[in-house]
Amino acid sequence: MSTFPISTATTNQIKRKKVTTQTVRARKQAGQIISVLTAYDYPTALAMDQAGIDVILVGDSLGMVVLGYANTLPVTMEDMLHHCKAVSRGAQYALLVGDMPFMSYQVSTEQAVRNAGRFLQEAGMDAVKLEGGSERLNAIRAITLAGIPVMGHLGLTPQSVHMLGGFRPQGRDASAALHLFEDARLLQEAGCFSLVLESVPARLARYISERLEIPTIGIGAGAGCDGQVLVTHDLLGLFERFTPKFVKKYANLYQDMSEAFAAYKSEVEGHIFPAAEHSIEMPDSEWECFIEKAEHDE
Numbered sequence: 330m331s332t333f334p335i336s337t338a339t340t341n342q343i344k345r346k347k348v349t350t351q352t353v354r355a356r357k358q359a360g361q362i363i364s365v366l367t368a369y370d371y372p373t374a375l376a377m378d379q380a381g382i383d384v385i386l387v388g389d390s391l392g393m394v395v396l397g398y399a400n401t402l403p404v405t406m407e408d409m410l411h412h413c414k415a416v417s418r419g420a421q422y423a424l425l426v427g428d429m430p431f432m433s434y435q436v437s438t439e440q441a442v443r444n445a446g447r448f449l450q451e452a453g454m455d456a457v458k459l460e461g462g463s464e465r466l467n468a469i470r471a472i473t474l475a476g477i478p479v480m481g482h483l484g485l486t487p488q489s490v491h492m493l494g495g496f497r498p499q500g501r502d503a504s505a506a507l508h509l510f511e512d513a514r515l516l517q518e519a520g521c522f523s524l525v526l527e528s529v530p531a532r533l534a535r536y537i538s539e540r541l542e543i544p545t546i547g548i549g550a551g552a553g554c555d556g557q558v559l560v561t562h563d564l565l566g567l568f569e570r571f572t573p574k575f576v577k578k579y580a581n582l583y584q585d586m587s588e589a590f591a592a593y594k595s596e597v598e599g600h601i602f603p604a605a606e607h608s609i610e611m612p613d614s615e616w617e618c619f620i621e622k623a624e625h626d627e
């Protein structure tokens with residue numbers, strides 16, 4: 330029998346199980362909040378998994394916060410799969426959701442199923458997310474029939490930015506709120522395992538959450554949702570172009586990064602970096618032998 334004490338960290342790891350779509354549903358039933366964050370690369374996914382984040386969404390927000398586009402429309406399937414693969418190499422426990430990019434599910438049901446399948450088959454995702462309401466029911470039914478879990482997305486749906494007239498809150502008048510509520514019920518009936526509500530009034534999001542069986546995940550939708558999601562680059566203060574009102578910054582990494590780069594430049598220019606401890610040595614005897622041979626051969 331081993332005499333080594335098992336650390337708390339080790340016992341936690343032994344007990345830890347992979348989060349599934351069933352887990353998030355059970356969390357709603359048990360009244361336990363669901364934590365969701367976006368990630369686009371290996372180290373971020375690793376850190377989130379270690380922090381115990383329930384769901385990692387490889388969002389097409391990738392286009393704005395990592396690739397520098399003005400909106401999410403230019404993001405391609407290949408972009409998404411590339412980043413999903415990196416995330417899946419970093420995260421072992423979180424439920425992994427890949428965001429279907431603009432024009433990957435709108436053209437036909439067949440195209441939607443094939444592209445959804447690529448997220449699972451090629452990129453290690455457990456589920457996909459797509460935007461829209463009643464107009465997406467056929468695609469959602471077909472994808473779930475193929476055995477692929479779907480997360481819905483209502484409210485501010487960034488892929489429809491031009492239809493919505495900009496990145497603006499949704500469901501603020503009675504008829505828009507009713508429409509959103511109807512869409513939420515339709516998405517649940519079509520088979521979505523959960524639903525993102527983005528930028529909608531807090532009381533509407535709470536009302537919908539209380540009436541759906543599937544968990545709602547809010548972003549700019551108040552505290553009444555079953556889970557919360559933020560774009561990680563907003564939370565870390567890495568995306569400087571604009572900060573939506575609903576974002577809380579937990580760090581200011583853009584500033585930290587700029588300061589680190591400036592310090593590096595100044596130390597390189599001042600011949601401070603690299604110092605002796607950053608350099609590789611060789612034994613004096615080998616050096617002397619090298620010099621002798623090198624200079625002899627010259």
Ligand code: KIV
Binds near residue numbers: 388482
């Ligand atoms: O693309 C994304 O990151 C998203 C979240 C904001 C929900 O869709």
